[in-house]
Amino acid sequence: MIPAHVPDEPPLTYADSFDIPVLFRNGPDKKPRRQWRTAKHKAWTGSDGFPADDGWYAPTTTWREIIKAATEVGRDVTPHLQNQPRYAHGELVARVSPLYAYLGAHPVTPRHPVSGAKGRRLTWNPVYAHGTERSAKNAAGYRLGMTMTEWACRSLLGLGQTEHLELGGPVPALYDTFKDPKKKLPDLWGLHETEELYWLIEAKGGDVGLRRLREGWAQLAAGSKALGAYGHRTVLVGASVRPDDDLFLTIDHDLHPGQAPLAPAGSDADDEAAGLGNLEDRLGDSDDALIGAARAQMLAYLALRSAPASQLRTVPVAADRASRRRRSGLTTPLEDDSLTLAMRADARGAATGTEQHALRVGIRSVGLDDFLSCRIPGTEVHLGMSRKLFAACERLHEEDLAIARRTPGLRAEDQPPADLDLSDEAQEEQRLTQRRIFREQQEEARPRLRPLLRDAYERGAASDWSELLRRPQEPELDLEGDESLLEAATPETYVAVSRYDLPPARA
16 A cells, blocks of 8 residues: 555646756766765756766756657657547557656755756656556656657757657668667667757666666667768667656767768758758748658647547637747747737737637737647647648648558558467567558658648648638637646647646655
């Protein structure tokens, strides 16, 4: 049983900010002995790459930023959902529910306080500590590791979109090397704009000790060998936490000088923005960034596309994308977006007695856009996106459907009958082969996709949501807002979480 001294308290209401101790070092070492509490941490001042000095830092983040990372990291399952988009909700639940189920927060007074720190850190909650079996703990550790690795690399260190390495790695000429099933390779790769380097990334989560870190370092070494003469950085993120201790990260890294990175496979040689930085900051002038952003948001798009009309709403956000460009992290908490708050207040004042269509036209005339949003069933997470990005995702989804229908080995009629005697490894190899075929077909289609997605993106700006959703009625425009939600946005996406279902603080 959970010990009697653990209070049975409802979640507390507070802003969703936490401090995440992070230790940068140049290779795996023993787990630091509670240095996440006792060491003198440096304040995190923001970075577009690795800090100049290794050591302990104490960045602060939001639960919204962590959930954003959770929904976007890992294997792209959307090729399997072409005909069943409703199951996108299930995949999103799987990505966020372990975090809600097993993480809590507790107040912390470190020996050397850092200016601006919130004094709250994440930890495993009593359910995990006292009532969870080993296999469930392993699954939670995997999801925690992937999520916090995505958060560290993208929100903290400014990496561009991450890709799962199983699809072949960053250099097309080396795809066969990366696809060698005998090699145990790292999880992810990305292209860092400021460093102008490929990053190879391995994630570990849970009670991460030296043995697991050394395993991850060996995986990175295999990936580094496969990447060969191209300049790159290897990054090993250990998201380590034990019951009653603080969640902290070790980030072990090594620099491998070499040739400059290539433009992404199939990309326009003149498109300098392709694949770099936060793709949403470049959608206006980079067709390849638009393709990348649409592909990164396909899971959210499928969830929105398949949601019942009663679960959809639109939320007003300032149309000025520049107000949400990356400063620290990927998202801008809307309580910090004074432009959106002021415009919302003005719109509410003028909304009395106005019917929905006129109201929607009115808010757009004063500089507001309305992003489509829905709650992911089974969670208290709301995801959304702009009409322009939605229109681009819609066009990309149509093209992906066409690929699946015309490509032998991907069509349903070409699928072999289920062989119950196949091992799990053999079945996984079959699915991996299908995903790789699908990705190769997607990249071959890239030159033809550029003008198609650009046209859809531009037309989306002037389209009604009823037209984009192919439904007779517009979703309700929510001008009143929901005080129970903590909202955030990027240039083209929206995320909100219920403040009442955040990991509860406890003594």
